[in-house]
Amino acid sequence: MSSTTINQAPALPQNGQKVDLRTWIAVGAGMLGAFMAVLDIQITNASLKDILGSLSATQEEGSWISTAYLVAEIIVIPLTALLTRVFGARRYMMGTTALFLLFSTLCGAAWNLESMIVFRMAQGFTGGALIPMAFTLVMLKLPPSKRAAGMAIFGLTATLAPSMGPTLGGYLSEIYGWPSIFYINWVPGLLLIAGVAYGLDAEKTKWGDLLKTDWLGIGFMALGLGCLTIFLEEGNSKDWFDSGFIITFAALALTGLLGWIVTSATRANPFVNLALYGQRNFLVATALSAVFGMALYGSSFLLPLYLGQIAGYSPMQIGEVIMWAGLPQLFIMPFVAKLSGKVDNRILCSFGLLMFGVSCLMNAYMDATTGYDQLLASQVVRSLGQPFVMLTLSNFAMQGIAPKDMASASSLFNMTRNLGGSIGIALLATSLSQREHFHSQRLGEAVNSFAPAAQERIAALTQSFISKGYEAVMAGEQALKAIDGIVRRESYVMAYNDGFFIVSAILLACIPVLWMSDKVKSPGGGGGAH
Template identity: 30%
Template sequence: MVASAAASSGREVGVVAGAGLSERRRMAIFFVMAVGQFMALLDIQIVASSMNAIQAGLSAAADEIDWLQTAYLMAEIVMIPLSAYLAQALSTRWMFVASAGLFTVASLMCGLAWDLQSMLLFRVVQGFVGGAMIPLVFATGFSFFDGPRRAMVTSVLGVISTLSPALGPAVGGWITDTESWRWLFLINVVPGALVTAGLVWLGPFDRAQPSLLPRIDWVHAASLAVFLGGLQYVLEEGPRHQWFADATIASVAWIAAVGAVVFFERCFFSHSPVVSLAPFRRKGFWAAGVLSFVTGVGLYTITYLTPVFLARVRDFPSHSIGLTTFVAGVFMTASAPVAAWTATKIDMRICMAIGLVLYALSFWMISAVGSDWGFWQLFWIQAVRGAGVLFCMVPSVSMALNNLPDAELKPASGLINLMRNLGGALGIALVNTGLQRYFAWHVQQLAQSLGRAPQDAMAAVAGLAQRLAIDMPSPDQAPMAARAAIGQMVAREALTGAFQDVFRLCAWVFIAALAAVPFCRGGSMMPDETQHHH
């Protein structure tokens, strides 16, 4: 612990990001970095609705193609906490330039990939360098701006962080339908090159500390990769393979657990730890981390569940799913100025409580979902959720990063973004497992209900068979078609019931999260000059 503290203090030497820069140049740097963050976040889900096309194009097996997302997420989650150390060593500017440049090259190579193995290699590179851009933008925004501008910066990044994953499947589906799946990646080349060149042209805004590179603790870095990469793999693949009943999942989980033990030991006893846990010593940071974790649960689960419901229950095409889910993005964007203004006027704990209540309300409203619900039934639910997202995002990030010394901003930003991503990964894994188990339970309940009234069930099948026989080439086929139709109806209603149960559980998660709010650091986002930049 003593060695870790000494190393941390050594990193704090005179690194004040943005010192002496004009307001216009700060805004330009922030805007360019925000575009890079948008690209990295969009590419997480941009392949989601195009898996079949990519699978056919690369001649891949059905059980292999899911690695397109798993590989990206595993690499991204490793880099998010590691980015702070590398940015201190190389400077934020050159770290971001290198990340954006490599992301652009990796995107080009993904678009030119010749088989699944080459695609996965370039997706790993994409995810790894993309993971560096996400926390560095938050840290730079908090270092550059104070008060109302900082609140607006947080809102802008909140919109990007929440809207990008939601837009990914819709944008990806549209690109694949109109052009080719290869353009899912090739569209990054021009904006990626502009971000890289733009940040070089805008000049330096913080100092590098290259002396950190020879002192890097490689055991710590390796254990970080094993711990977080393994954890992400288990959370991604667990629901598909019955969790620890699968030998591979169980083995990776044990390896990740060993990596976690080594990682935390190095955090406390390494002379030069690659991840600093110093922010957790500050008042309320752990509580803000918990709330960021819960925000990730809500953000990623609802972004995942709504399209899945519309596709599996309503059989909506991708463009209709995109149109329906885009409502939340509209209200999210519209609420950004309100969330930013509120955060500068009242205690951020109150803002956070408002966001949690709105999120819980939206989950509770959608827990009444019916198998016939579509755009208009979901409209106001998504409006409530869209308004609540930034009332969670802005306070959770701000309570963690507000008034931190510049030397702690990058590590703190990495940790808070890591918590949100882990919340999303765990949330999706749990709701997938919940859907499977609740679906089986509802099928059993519906089957028992039909079994208690067999005459009514037989009459329903017979009546349906009579109606279907009119359009059948042979009347003998009608009973079989009727039984299949009844089976589909039972499956649809059972799946709808499973969605209802999962949505209700998510609502309770947000209600329970209110207990963490009083432990956060209070106050508005107006600057505390006694602490910032010291």
């Protein structure tokens, strides 16, 4: 089986070649699909409470609503190159989008938790392919001089969607009810189908490629990535290796991933080319893509949680804060695209990592009164840095990739970013639990009945409750409860600060790693990236 991608050994457009409207419509439709697929990862977060109430499910059970989507999405991304070869880009994108819309509708009509999990998994499996397909269309349909613009649009889908997910989900749930967050997919979905039908040529179906496919490798890949995602998503809630469930999935993940690597190395034509990790620029770019995914999804996980738990914000109010990490990127990304053809991308990416890291460091000094006004500056700084990272990492990853390997490179690059997101959320959820416990113990040692400051505070609170009509004994108990509540609140605030500090430290530590890659410029500006 040949390892070619969307076309057999496709002839890439030449530099300076004019791009017709039809091609731009196809690329734009692909971007719409990627945005929709990434958006649906987190759009349920703001509405989860309403969904769980409607389905009579607990918070722990509800975590599987997101996990099911992520597991299916992470499995289908590496399969995209194979499925595109078999069905052709046009037929595959239209078919998988139609199924995505069907399963989105069924999610909105789910009657219990089990049905919701099944439909979310099917939704992830059909929607996940749209992410690497958008990336691949940019590389195969646009000439080098236009790829920076295409990558800029793709970068927006990857960074805007996590910021817009909670915002859009919160608004839709509050105004129209939670099923609307799934039904809204019909608008971009139908536009995508129309755009792809018009913009891409039909290709012959190659059923024979399915017979020659490395199904053992696919089985190992699905086992490894699926179990790894479940391990990461559910580990914190089940106390990691204290749980037999988690130990089992860790072992299955290790078995699957090792099996995938071995079968890929021993097959002449694996379904996705893992040997691309042997290219230095691709390895550095995908490693940093994982870190970027960790920071992107991790910060999108921490901030809404803080605003809901500590500041008491509604989903709509949370969305209004988070959108400032997304909206300015619409204006910054075109500037970054132009700059990427004139300036060494290592400099641009370093600047982006620095800004992203600084924005997280700004969030590492929050207190219980921090809200919209105090967070605005850090969100704007974050929106300034993210486009520089996303666009330049795409350039690094695709430098020197042969046309036949572009779909594999796209799949691996996007898979790694999503895996990084799962790792980041797992790391930060665990850190939040452990650091809250640590700070609660430290504060509890200082706030005790023998400390003069604590005695004064308890006495003042007791008098306050007595003045409100409480009896003396009851007032004393209420005062102690209030003190305990303050200690827990401050412990959580300090734990959230620690989480943002961890993300900041990792981002800043990646800057020296970036300089292990070769110098790259987008070819549109005269550099030799591709």
